[in-house]
Amino acid sequence: MSEIQTGGGEQKKGKPKKMSLRVDFTPMVDMNMLLITFFMFCTSLAKPQTMDITMPVKDEKVTDAERNKVADNKAITIILGEENKVYYYFGKPNYKDYNSLKVANYGSSEDKNSLRSILLKRNKVSIANIRKLRDMRDRKQITLADYNEQVKKIRNDKEGQVVIIKPMDTSTYKNLVDALDEMQICSIGIYAIVGVEAPDKFLMDNLKKAGALTAASDFGKAKTK
Amino acid sequence: MSKVKSKKHSTFIDMTAMSDVTVLLLTFFMLTSTFIPKEPVKVVTPGSVSEIKIPDANIMTILINIDGKVFLNLDRKDDKLKVLTNIGKDYNINFTPEQKAAFIEQPNIGMPVGVLQRFLDLKLEDQDKELKNAGIPTDSTNNQFKHWVMLATKSNKDLSIAIKADEGTPYPKIRTVLNTLQDLKLNRYSLVTVLKPMPAGF
Numbered sequence: 360m361s362e363i364q365t366g367g368g369e370q371k372k373g374k375p376k377k378m379s380l381r382v383d384f385t386p387m388v389d390m391n392m393l394l395i396t397f398f399m400f401c402t403s404l405a406k407p408q409t410m411d412i413t414m415p416v417k418d419e420k421v422t423d424a425e426r427n428k429v430a431d432n433k434a435i436t437i438i439l440g441e442e443n444k445v446y447y448y449f450g451k452p453n454y455k456d457y458n459s460l461k462v463a464n465y466g467s468s469e470d471k472n473s474l475r476s477i478l479l480k481r482n483k484v485s486i487a488n489i490r491k492l493r494d495m496r497d498r499k500q501i502t503l504a505d506y507n508e509q510v511k512k513i514r515n516d517k518e519g520q521v522v523i524i525k526p527m528d529t530s531t532y533k534n535l536v537d538a539l540d541e542m543q544i545c546s547i548g549i550y551a552i553v554g555v556e557a558p559d560k561f562l563m564d565n566l567k568k569a570g571a572l573t574a575a576s577d578f579g580k581a582k583t584k
Numbered sequence: 585m586s587k588v589k590s591k592k593h594s595t596f597i598d599m600t601a602m603s604d605v606t607v608l609l610l611t612f613f614m615l616t617s618t619f620i621p622k623e624p625v626k627v628v629t630p631g632s633v634s635e636i637k638i639p640d641a642n643i644m645t646i647l648i649n650i651d652g653k654v655f656l657n658l659d660r661k662d663d664k665l666k667v668l669t670n671i672g673k674d675y676n677i678n679f680t681p682e683q684k685a686a687f688i689e690q691p692n693i694g695m696p697v698g699v700l701q702r703f704l705d706l707k708l709e710d711q712d713k714e715l716k717n718a719g720i721p722t723d724s725t726n727n728q729f730k731h732w733v734m735l736a737t738k739s740n741k742d743l744s745i746a747i748k749a750d751e752g753t754p755y756p757k758i759r760t761v762l763n764t765l766q767d768l769k770l771n772r773y774s775l776v777t778v779l780k781p782m783p784a785g786f
Binding site: 383384385387388391392394395398399401402403404406407408409410411412413414415439467475526527528529530531532533534535536537539540543544552554 | 598599600602603606607609610613614616617618619620629630631632633634635636637638648746748749750751752753754755756758759762765766771772773774775776777778779780782783
């Protein structure tokens with residue numbers, strides 16, 4: 360405003376003093392932009408996500424209840440194998456029949472052969488319950504705290520599915536995280552990461568050789584009580 | 585004449601508003617962001633649908649790169665000092681005050697204890713170069729990693745453990761680390777992941 364007047368050139372000579380009121384902010388803006396750029400490159404806004412896991416205490420053996428569950432056909436054992444393959448069997452393995460071990464992948468639920476669709480099929484009841492709860496939450500029939508509590512209850516239900524994850528030496532860390540992720544997606548509350556044992560290795564070898572090892576091994580006799 | 589002069593004036597843009605905006609943005613960035621910690625090795629974390637955020641303070645990050653090299657990162661400086669003093673006691677090494685200062689300055693722990701003194705005498709840039717090819721020994725005969733973790737958890741009871749491993753790391757390397765932690769009766773960890781959207785319908 361003042362500078363427009365001074366620009367007129369019709370004012371008296373005493374006026375130009377007013378011009379000093381105007382400060383040029385361009386260098387200031389330059390500097391600020393530089394600082395912003397620096398902050399954008401050198402800092403991170405979002406904190407990284409984490410996935411919390413609890414490992415079993417080492418010397419604690421699997422309890423009888425859990426063992427029974429394996430016998431009850433409740434358990435699913437998944438073996439993380441090489442080249443992003445997953446091998447799985449339900450309940451107790453049948454060492455006589457090499458086809459009891461099946462192969463799956465880490466695909467989405469559209470893929471019929473993916474780990475997710477298999478787990479979803481097995482865990483149908485819980486998932487249906489959780490869906491119902493979510494609907495109720497979305498319609499504001501129950502509070503969020505209630506919802507969380509009930510979901511937790513369903514997930515940790517002792518009657519629910521139990522998954523045993525056995526990563527082979529050939530698998531990668533990504534495979535493990537993916538498998539743990541599937542547990543979360545498929546609402547499986549009870550799962551454990553366990554080491555691979557000789558019977559599991561036998562099952563895998565036998566599957567690869569299409570049953571050629573069945574006759575030669577004594578796993579079928581010794582392990583099934 | 586007057587027309588020309590007024591045109592000259594119109595080239596002068598008022599930067600005050602622009603400056604206001606930039607200062608505001610700057611303040612926002614300064615207040616909300618945290619500095620990315622320097623990491624000696626590049627680690628690509630796998631994606632997961634988990635939305636739990638990493639805790640703010642008292643974290644020990646275990647960094648595992650694709651070759652299975654292990655590094656430790658403690659976020660509190662006084663913890664680091666305590667750990668170094670204890671390591672010195674256990675391995676009969678007397679660290680000079682300069683070496684202690686250098687240890688705190690260097691964000692990552694990743695050197696075998698035997699060469700730690702020589703390493704800490706180096707300049708920070710040279711340290712980073714050397715750190716890339718090092719890593720804490722984790723083999724069962726010389727498990728210095730176990731020692732570090734034990735001392736770290738002893739010096740800070742509230743320490744939570746975050747494992748940041750590369751997605752391509754072979755499982756045996758991860759197992760070594762997990763087994764070591766289990767040996768120390770540490771059974772709760774957070775695996776650092778990047779957010780992957782939950783598949784539709786879940």
